[in-house]
Amino acid sequence: MAQSLAYLGDMVSYVVLPLVALTTLGASTAQVGLLAALGPLPVLLLGSHVGAWVDRTRSEAAVMRAAAVFRALVLASVAAVAAAGALTFAHLCLAAVLVGIASVWFNVAAQTAIPGLVERHELVAANAATRMSFSVAAVIGPSLGGLLAGTVGAADALLVDSGAFALAAVLLAGVAVTRREAAVEAGDDGSVLAGLRAIRRDGRQLGLLVETVTAAFGFTAYFTLLLVFATRELGLSPGQLGTALGVGAIGAVGGAAVAARVSRRIGLGPTVIAGAFVYAGALLAVPLAPRHDPLAATAVIAAAAFVSAAAMVISEIPAASIQQAITPPGQLGRVRGVSLAANYGARTVAGVAAGGIGTVLGTGSAMPVVLAVALLGALWLLRGPLRAFKVIGDSQHRATR
Helix, strand or coil, X not given: CHHHHHHHHHXXXXXXXXXXXXXXXXXXXXXXXXXXXXXXXXXXXXXXXXXXXHHHCCCHHHHHXXXXXXXXXXXXXXXXXXXXXXXXXXXXXXXXXXHHHHHHHHHHHHXXXXXXXXXXXXXXXXXXXXXXXXXXXXXXXXXXXXXXXXXXXXXXXXXXXXXXHHHHHHHHCCCCCCCCCCCXXXXXXXXXXXXXXXXXXXXXXXXXXXXXXXXXXXXXXXXXXXXXXXXXXXXXXXXXXXXXXXXXXXXXXXXXXXXXXXXXHHCHHHXXXXXXXHHHHHHCCHHHCCCCCHHHHHHHXXXXXXXXXXXXXHHHHHHHHHHHHHCCHHHHHHHHHHHHHHHHHHHHHHHHHHHHHXXXXXXXXXXXXXXXXXXXXXXXXXXXXXXXXXXXCCCCCCCCC
């Protein structure tokens, strides 16, 4: 429940902070873009270092509580200063960065805590529940943020969001995480580099990291191109495009609901690999959408988004479970932090690359190119040891090439 509230709070603030800039400060398009870019920046810069710190902490739940309280205070400060008529764009930018920093701490600690909350054979179900919470938050969070901003005003909506984080912190007060103690791995000096070495030594970990990076690059580049392709070449209105993407979000909820069942039927590793192929492959239908029929094009994009989002979640849930099962307890924070940093680094590069490739090839022709990068990650997994990983055993920390 606490994690669900925090996810919902993230989605609400993602929408409401720019609305505050627009409605209270009259911000320009460039300023809104800068505000949006500042939020994810801490993940890229701090993810791996936060992971190292979480590995050394005695209580992931305490980290999550502190991060929730911190976000509540930051958002409440924006609302209070706005009510006093003294809000500045610099204050909003600082708030976006601080909320982003707290989100890194919360999310790394949350993923690291899961193996201490459930038994090993329950990891897939636990990750499915977590991903379901995130997917539901992604569906209703932006709409809730817009509704709150329209009802009580954007600045006051941040007070409601602040309250959600405060409630999450209260709920976390009763959570106790059982740390799985283990002998310190050879060569583990507690540094970020030790976490990188752990990934490099294990072909399963390396495969998951490669797939994370290629998928992040492929999807971000695709989405960047889609915005231009759908509106300029297919003639979709913003409402039609939003509807199509909303269907994709519903697909993510469906994927979370069936991921555990699929994993039991074909095995964890094969599920990760199959989902990676389907996730990228489904989006290849979008460049083939009819050019002079916006309704039909909307249907194609919606169908592709639904299948792709469902497959992505079906792949992500067993992937997270495998990573938690094969990573020594004292290194999980660093491994998760490295994965998050690599993910956001790939997204940053993808936005720039998509602009260049789209300019040279055209947006429709560029889409298959960037999606091919995502498929390369799936191919890497297919030829690696992960394809033989079917179930979580009692002891799977030994590196496998």
